[in-house]
Amino acid sequence: MKVENQTIKSKKSEFFEKFKKINDFLRSKKKKLKDKKFHLESIKTINSIYKDEKCDLFTHVQIETISKCNGRCSFCPVSAKIDPRNLEYMKEELFFKILSELKQINFKGVLSFFGNNEALLDKRIIDWIEKARDMLPETVFGLYTNGTPLNLKKFLRLTNVLDELVINNYNDAAKLHSNVEEIKKHVDNSNSKYDNVILRYRLENQIMNTRSGNSPTALNIKINATCTYPFHQINILPNGNISLCCNDAYGDKIMGNIKENTLINIWNNVEYKKLRNEIYSSRQNIDFCKSCDEMDNNDDYHYKNSLIEKKKNETKKIDADMSK
Ligand code: SF4
Ligand code: SF4
Numbered sequence: 001m002k003v004e005n006q007t008i009k010s011k012k013s014e015f016f017e018k019f020k021k022i023n024d025f026l027r028s029k030k031k032k033l034k035d036k037k038f039h040l041e042s043i044k045t046i047n048s049i050y051k052d053e054k055c056d057l058f059t060h061v062q063i064e065t066i067s068k069c070n071g072r073c074s075f076c077p078v079s080a081k082i083d084p085r086n087l088e089y090m091k092e093e094l095f096f097k098i099l100s101e102l103k104q105i106n107f108k109g110v111l112s113f114f115g116n117n118e119a120l121l122d123k124r125i126i127d128w129i130e131k132a133r134d135m136l137p138e139t140v141f142g143l144y145t146n147g148t149p150l151n152l153k154k155f156l157r158l159t160n161v162l163d164e165l166v167i168n169n170y171n172d173a174a175k176l177h178s179n180v181e182e183i184k185k186h187v188d189n190s191n192s193k194y195d196n197v198i199l200r201y202r203l204e205n206q207i208m209n210t211r212s213g214n215s216p217t218a219l220n221i222k223i224n225a226t227c228t229y230p231f232h233q234i235n236i237l238p239n240g241n242i243s244l245c246c247n248d249a250y251g252d253k254i255m256g257n258i259k260e261n262t263l264i265n266i267w268n269n270v271e272y273k274k275l276r277n278e279i280y281s282s283r284q285n286i287d288f289c290k291s292c293d294e295m296d297n298n299d300d301y302h303y304k305n306s307l308i309e310k311k312k313n314e315t316k317k318i319d320a321d322m323s324k
Contacts, residue, residue, distance in 0.1 A: 001187045001197040007174040027207070028221045031293050039225035042298045046231050046280065053273055058234040060304050061107070061263075062246060063098060064115025065090040066122035067238050071146045073170055074205040077214035077249040078116045085250060090238040094259065095128055098236060101263055103135050108312070110140040110304045115235060116249040120149035126157050133161040140304075140311045146170055147180040155183050163311060165197045170204040212247045213291030221293045224282045228297045230275055232304075234267060242266050244275075244288060245297075253288045 210218035256266035
């Protein structure tokens with residue numbers, strides 16, 4: 001298990017956070033300085049997957065089976081304090097329809113079983129992931145959780161079927177929740193390395209990305225760069241709607257509905273084509289994206305690809321061992 005501490009703020013940033021206006025100004029300047037370089041790197045990625053107005057198959061599918069989170073992170077548009085969405089569950093039939101389609105197209109990308117939610121609040125999810133593993137043995141399975149609904153039994157079941165389990169432990173004093181502490185003790189005393197687990201110490205109160213303007217701590221920053229997400233990521237909400245990206249927390253920009261169509265047809269539909277052509281030169285061409293300062297999407301594309309490569313090599317090794 002890899003442990004990452006993301007709770008340490010520098011003295012400088014602590015000082016400036018006390019003075020909101022100066023802090024906002026400095027953050028905005030920093031983002032703007034990164035803007036051009038990020039744009040050029042992202043265009044390189046997009047050109048490698050988008051040719052003649054046609055986009056390669058998505059490499060990342062995100063499925064949200066429940067529309068709620070129990071977390072109270074100050075920067076998050078779906079924190080339990082402010083989430084305007086109704087509680088909604090994905091129907092079992094719909095979940096397995098999606099899996100059947102992924103199986104049919106032999107999908108070997110990344111399949112995440114969470115969206116803007118705490119996926120483990122859905123009591124069905126572990127059973128479903130286990131069934132999904134039988135259907136899609138070569139797909140990369142991932143789940144991010146805030147850790148609060150976990151216990152050792154669930155942890156063991158999940159680590160058995162997931163390629164990546166990320167536990168984001170949100171606490172401003174950098175303390176683990178007692179259940180996560182128990183899991184960490186188990187890992188520390190175990191012979192298994194749990195290489196597929198990342199435990200992150202995270203802050204509950206901090207300033208993060210604007211999340212397309214929906215973050216309660218969002219700054220008014222205008223980024224001119226493109227965004228790679230519409231070229232490699234597809235997001236499915238509990239009611240089957242396909243939302244624009246993982247930052248479309250409330251499902252405001254809908255590209256189609258999986259109940260009425262296939263993922264492939266939606267991915268290649270007129271709305272997506274129009275949007276990709278518009279966002280290519282600048283996100284300022286799309287009303288929904290104008291207030292979004294997200295600049296991790298290109299790194300995320302490359303990170304997901306590294307997980308896909310790793311899985312390919314593991315599958316090859318298993319096949320080779322079996323043919324001996
Ligand atoms: S950041 Fe994650 S844990 Fe925190 S409120 Fe949002 S979805 Fe929940
Ligand atoms: S610019 Fe922001 S809102 Fe628009 S697609 Fe990218 S991440 Fe999503």
